[in-house]
């Protein structure tokens with residue numbers, strides 16, 4: 001059997017399918033850090049954290065914001081089951097900026113540990129969304 005030269009990438013969130021494409025490379029935000037996947041990668045299962053996922057098709061890179069879920073890697077395919085995911089062009093920048101401001105205000109308001117942690121994660125989500133959205137703005 002021929003060795004795979006591309007990956008079949010599927011990205012699904014709780015309520016929809018976002019990506020179903022043949023790609024050359026993927027970078028995934030694992031809970032323990034980012035990892036890259038090329039065709040013929042060793043099979044693995046990973047927990048997703050909060051972060052930016054990108055995939056490359058030739059010279060073109062595409063970006064998504066991801067929050068939690070699972071990744072399954074096989075030599076010829078990557079499946080991402082994300083709790084929350086948005087493509088760069090879907091991200092509402094005004095909403096992400098408002099979420100960032102809200103989270104910062106909460107973090108400086110002397111909260112309990114649990115609420116501080118919740119605000120910290122909300123801040124992280126908003127920063128990731130703004131970072132992912134910036135790729136669309138740079139290219140246009």
Ligand code: ATP
Nearest residue numbers: 067084085086090091092093095096099122125129
């Ligand atoms: P917010 O405080 O603005 O609701 P959040 O981080 O609490 O942000 P999530 O719980 O992560 O939001 O997501 C809830 C839903 O809203 C998901 O479907 C997510 O894709 C969508 N969403 C959240 N923020 C944005 C954004 N800035 N642009 C587009 N969709 C967003």
